[in-house]
Amino acid sequence: MTVLLAHDLLWGLTPEHLPADAPAWVIEAMGEGHPVVVRRALTAADQIAVGVRGRLREQRYATLMAVTAIQRRVRPEELCHVESDRDWPALQALAQLRPLLDDCGLSWGVSGSAGFELASGVEALHQHSDLDLILRTAQPLGRVQALELLKQLDAAICPVDLQLQTPNGAVALREWAGSAQRVLLKSASGVRLVMDPWQALEQAA
Template sequence: MRSDTYLPHDLLWGLNPEQLPAQAPAWVAEALDQGQPVVLRRAPASAEQLPVGVRGALREQRFATLMLRARVERRVCPEALVDSPLAVRDWPALRALRQVRPLLDASGLAWGVSGSAGFELATGLPTLHAQSDLDLILRTPHVLSRHEAAALLQQLDNPFCRVDLQLQTPLGAVALAEWAGQAQRVLLKADSGARLVADPWSLQEQAA
């Protein structure tokens, strides 16, 4: 399967243990043997290789590696997980998802589920627990004002769990909670690395 539109947080199937580097821990091969997908960590810098992460059963089990684009057999993006039939499961994070969905749908922007909730919705594997946060992404191709960000952050407050929403700008990702705050500069996670910026949508600032 080829695609020119791979984006961070996409889940990809097709990596197998034989393609892992020699230093990969044993749990990485075990996870792949179970048919688990890997997650795209950032936009691909190479036409042939994708920077991906493998997750294990424990929170600290995360392994970064590369996957050949030609090996991808299936791709699921975070936006597709909003309609997963597994969203009815009775975890606090999924109750929160059901509560905030109408708000995000009404924004008119593309959004999706990432993190542990996204992984469970995509695979059915039990990755959520009672203390899990709800990780979301919101595609923001145009500037979202700090006033709008603060209002959205307040609206995402719910009685079930913490919502960690990442704004995906054309230049990288920034936490909604940071952009809604008072700090003059916020952490932008770009393909070239993380940096503090005043405007996560500014090409001029990115080039500086």
């Protein structure tokens, strides 16, 4: 299997794989065959850090999954053009923004509740859900360009949270488009403030 990345959805984790103290809702979700989402954390080579989503917003559970247990993988990029018969604002915003993102010249994907629902068919969205997106930015994205993109996203029908996926971790487009000198970079080794997310060695003073 190719390298697993944050926000990938994986199938194959079962109740038998869970720790003995796992909450009942986690056991139920895995018993129903729901996918888990890859999260950023350092693990042994034969394991992957994942998160379980419950029906409620506060139901999030971090655990580990054996790489050998993975039966299926769906990347956020595979969900860009998946259609749904549900009509929540987040899905309306996705349809509205799809041409813009397709034309931006970079690989993008759907994550969060929208990605989970589009990939699994498990209802996760509601009237007030944001639309979570990722943008693969292997090369630096200028802050002026980031601001222009943010303005277009902010015109959508619902709030849009886009994360720039750099080789060193993720940074929120909204932060990178802002005026703060340092921005929050999320990586497998933790969270830190940096001046340039594409130059990961810079640490907060």
